[in-house]
Amino acid sequence: MSVSRYWREAKSRYMLQGSKCGRCNRLFFPKRSVCPSCKSLSINNIDNFNLSGNGVIDAFTYVHEGLTGFEMQIPYVIAMIKLEEGISITAQVVDIDDNTKVYIGMPVRMVFRKIGEDGKSGMIYYGYKFSPDMANFG
Amino acid sequence: MVGIVSYGAYIPKYRIRPAEIGRVWGINGEAYGKSLNINSKSVPAPDEDTATISTEAAKAAMNRVNIKSSEIGAVYVGSESHPYAVKPTATIVAEALDITPYMTAADLEFACKAGTAAIQISMGLVKSKMYNYCMAIGSDTSQGSPGDPLEYSASAGGAAFIIGDEHVIADINYTCSYTTDTPDFWRREGQKYPRHGGRFTGEPAYFKHIIACSNMVFKHQNTKPEDYNYVVLHQPNGKFPYRAAKMLGFRDEQITVGLLTPYIGNTYSGAVMLGTSAVLDIAKPGDRIFVIGFGSGAGCDGFDITVTEEINSFHKEKAPSVKWLVERSVYIDYSIYAKFRNKIILGDG
Numbered sequence: 322m323s324v325s326r327y328w329r330e331a332k333s334r335y336m337l338q339g340s341k342c343g344r345c346n347r348l349f350f351p352k353r354s355v356c357p358s359c360k361s362l363s364i365n366n367i368d369n370f371n372l373s374g375n376g377v378i379d380a381f382t383y384v385h386e387g388l389t390g391f392e393m394q395i396p397y398v399i400a401m402i403k404l405e406e407g408i409s410i411t412a413q414v415v416d417i418d419d420n421t422k423v424y425i426g427m428p429v430r431m432v433f434r435k436i437g438e439d440g441k442s443g444m445i446y447y448g449y450k451f452s453p454d455m456a457n458f459g
Numbered sequence: 460m461v462g463i464v465s466y467g468a469y470i471p472k473y474r475i476r477p478a479e480i481g482r483v484w485g486i487n488g489e490a491y492g493k494s495l496n497i498n499s500k501s502v503p504a505p506d507e508d509t510a511t512i513s514t515e516a517a518k519a520a521m522n523r524v525n526i527k528s529s530e531i532g533a534v535y536v537g538s539e540s541h542p543y544a545v546k547p548t549a550t551i552v553a554e555a556l557d558i559t560p561y562m563t564a565a566d567l568e569f570a571c572k573a574g575t576a577a578i579q580i581s582m583g584l585v586k587s588k589m590y591n592y593c594m595a596i597g598s599d600t601s602q603g604s605p606g607d608p609l610e611y612s613a614s615a616g617g618a619a620f621i622i623g624d625e626h627v628i629a630d631i632n633y634t635c636s637y638t639t640d641t642p643d644f645w646r647r648e649g650q651k652y653p654r655h656g657g658r659f660t661g662e663p664a665y666f667k668h669i670i671a672c673s674n675m676v677f678k679h680q681n682t683k684p685e686d687y688n689y690v691v692l693h694q695p696n697g698k699f700p701y702r703a704a705k706m707l708g709f710r711d712e713q714i715t716v717g718l719l720t721p722y723i724g725n726t727y728s729g730a731v732m733l734g735t736s737a738v739l740d741i742a743k744p745g746d747r748i749f750v751i752g753f754g755s756g757a758g759c760d761g762f763d764i765t766v767t768e769e770i771n772s773f774h775k776e777k778a779p780s781v782k783w784l785v786e787r788s789v790y791i792d793y794s795i796y797a798k799f800r801n802k803i804i805l806g807d808g
């Protein structure tokens with residue numbers, strides 16, 4: 322990932338910042354600057370919107386052959402998560418160990434984690450992952 | 460009065476026991492753990508570091524109050540394990556909490572007491588009316604050299620305090636510091652693991668500074684140990700704080716709530732702030748808390764704190780308690796620990 326792209330998307334990656342059409346209230350993640358329903362009427366009428374980070378697992382899989390940088394975490398869970406605002410996103414689910422039963426409908430909450438790094442001297446990339454623990458601390 | 464408006468804690472989920480560490484190095488780790496009063500220590504996941512721990516603690520603090528992120532004027536992160544040598548952890552945390560850009564930020568380092576230094580700086584900014592609220596964070600993912608005595612205690616965790624002078628849940632009645640140039644513990648630039656002065660870390664460093672700073676608080680506030688419900692001292696292991704507290708005239712009951720090292724090890728910059736968070740989790744209005752942070756190098760920051768009525772309407776339930784974070788635990792063996800802590804050399808493949 323380029324440093325400039327990472328920087329441009331930091332708030333989306335760090336805190337699930339999306340956008341909201343001021344005309345029809347539709348939410349977007351990733352951000353959009355034009356609403357597909359309102360089209361030209363939405364121009365200059367779309368604001369940033371911070372998603373709550375609360376959701377449930379809609380679908381999931383265990384990854385046994387990890388991408389570069391994820392070798393230390395195999396096997397890990399990637400899931401489609403339906404956020405309470407109705408938006409679906411794909412993300413890693415952490416805090417999973419041998420005794421954790423992952424299931425569809427499992428409540429999860431966004432957590433801030435390291436996503437990767439450019440070698441030993443490059444940038445460290447941070448962003449959202451999801452944790453069942455943090456949705457269930459009561 | 461200036462004080463704590465909110466607080467939040469974070470402790471990684473993984474734990475390793477001294478017996479398991481000792482097994483690898485051929486010593487009786489269980490006995491060594493007992494001598495330190497450490498049953499287990501926390502271990503960060505491979506995707507956790509001081510920036511992620513600080514952010515989770517800060518999020519917990521923000522979730523408990525109705526403060527807009529734009530009202531936070533400063534973010535200070537105290538740590539000895541900042542992910543970058545140059546590039547602040549504090550800007551990452553501030554960006555992740557939507558506090559940027561109309562604010563100031565900096566990273567602090569003073570071994571284990573950079574978090575309490577952040578509290579003092581925040582108090583000064585609030586008292587001088589420069590900002591309404593400041594975020595002071597103490598957080599670490601400290602490492603001991605493999606086989607070194609520090610490996611049995613060096614752990615990970617952090618806490619974030621929002622300092623302000625409105626809706627204060629705990630007044631900070633007084634703060635003071637006692638500082639000398641003492642070479643009890645250090646880590647040179649570019650070195651992965653710290654060095655320490657062995658026995659030198661005890662008497663001339665920890666005990667001397669804790670006792671001197673405590674006496675400064677007692678003298679200025681005209682108080683005695685029995686005036687406090689709780690005492691939280693820096694806790695490099697589970698033994699030193701009991702001994703120091705006894706030397707000062709505190710009873711064991713006053714120290715147990717704020718002493719987390721027996722369960723999670725020494726969280727360095729997080730230690731005294733996590734201990735204070737554990738006390739705030741159960742404290743009642745009027746409770747008085749005596750807090751002394753210690754950092755090698757060396758210095759102490761002392762605080763005389765009184766819990767206010769505001770704690771009754773404070774939304775503790777909006778974030779995990781320290782007790783929950785301590786009890787949330789998965790035990791790992793040394794090989795998984797070595798993998799998580801980057802102690803295994805991988806090929807370039």
Ligand SMILES: [Zn+2]
Pocket residue numbers: 342343344345346347356357358359360363
């Ligand atoms: Zn629209």
